[in-house]
Amino acid sequence: MNLTLKVWRQKNANNPGHFETYQARDVIEDMSFLEMLDVVNEDLIAQGQEPIAFDSDCREGICGTCSLVINGIPHGGHKGTTVCQLHMRRFHDGQTITVEPWRARAFPILRDLVCDRTAFDKIIQAGGFVSVNTGGTPDANALPVPKTDADLAMDAAACIGCGACVATCKNASAMLFVAAKVSQLALLPQGKPERERRALNMVRAMDEAGFGACTVTGACEAVCPKEVSLSFIARLNREFGRALLKGEPKKSSGGAG
């Protein structure tokens, strides 16, 4: 099939950027969207033009590196799928496809479709360490975790940090990402000692990075390739409120007189 692509081209972070139209000819429907872009890039290189820059890594839907807004929907709108797992059979011959990068103040565009997601790393760093026992292997079931809690923590841990939630949110809010990370550790006994500190610090880092606030539109969970639920945002709100009410622990001498 033949497609018309409207692709965002931007030389670097300081250039304004614009849309460029390309023809993608003889696209095979079994190609992934990124493979289709690879073919277009081969043509561009053959013509001596600058290829389109875009992020990708594992190309099997688990690393969270690919980040394209296709026809106004991050990851292209096929439920529970990243762009690398989006196949060309989802499109039809003669279609015009608009391809844009994630757009958010906290995710500055570096080049074309590549944006800088360091803000997410800063939030993770603000979360700090998790106390984990070292030494010999603990006995099985020495630390009981209810199955429902373990499953829920895994649902949160499924977040691959791609930033589609930020990209689709009308407020460019990172709440779903932060909610997934805070919930994952708050649900497990290993994360308990730092529970309050983590919620406070991660929310502070999120606000400082310049993300917007949550308006509970639910747009994020709909595009999330790992289908992280909006109910984790309610949990984050609860964790943050709980941490605020508990306040800073009072310093004591620890029995040293």
Add this chain to the structure above:
Amino acid sequence: MNLWTQVWRSSLGKKYVMAVSGFVLLLFVVGHLAGNLQIFLPPHYLNHYAAFLQSNLEVIWPVRLVLLALLVLHIVAAVQLEVENKAARPTSYAQKEPGAASFASRSMLLSGLMIGAFVVYHLLHYTAVVQAVNFTGVDFAKLVDPATGHRDVYAMTVYGFSKLPVSAFYLLAMGLLCLHLSHGTQSMFQSLGWKNSYYSPLIAKAAWVLAVVLFLGYSSIPVGVLLGHGQDYLKQIESKVAVTQFPAGKEIK
């Protein structure tokens, strides 16, 4: 940092403020409707209720001030969040699908500000009784129920809603309120974290039911008046006014 500063400075905290203030304002909206629906009872019910409120100034003024403060807090938090939200995406998309975001959720600020403008009009109309905004030619301040010695709220309401454009504006405002609450009522549970998979579907449904019930309840008053409810009472008081204030034989308008 004290608790209030921490709450107000964080985006999550500001949503707590919006949720709590919104909840109290919602309680007022429910209570106000319950009081107003007495218009469908004989006139002395509504007028005695109004007289009760107006004669207990030490109760009514603190309530008014608290509601006003919460309304201001709700609006200030909303506008500040909107400014931050807009700043979070300086360059917009060339093409953008709203996806799962409902119309109500995307238009909260607009519907909210329009309701705010309506509240100003409503207070001028029936509370401050500014004659210029009621468009009926009747001075509401002079409508006094002889039985209570306080304002004749029944007559004022019937006069007020007899004007079609005024009633139409009220219906529009109530439609916006319904839209605002259909999203707001479920959002406040989300923002405070009082939600889980067990009862969140119930919250979503209950928010819609409440919004529609409030819309129908409030709309029934202007619609009822336009359909002729209360006109016989107006005739009755107009004839009394004619007897006491005008010499026999003179027509009044």
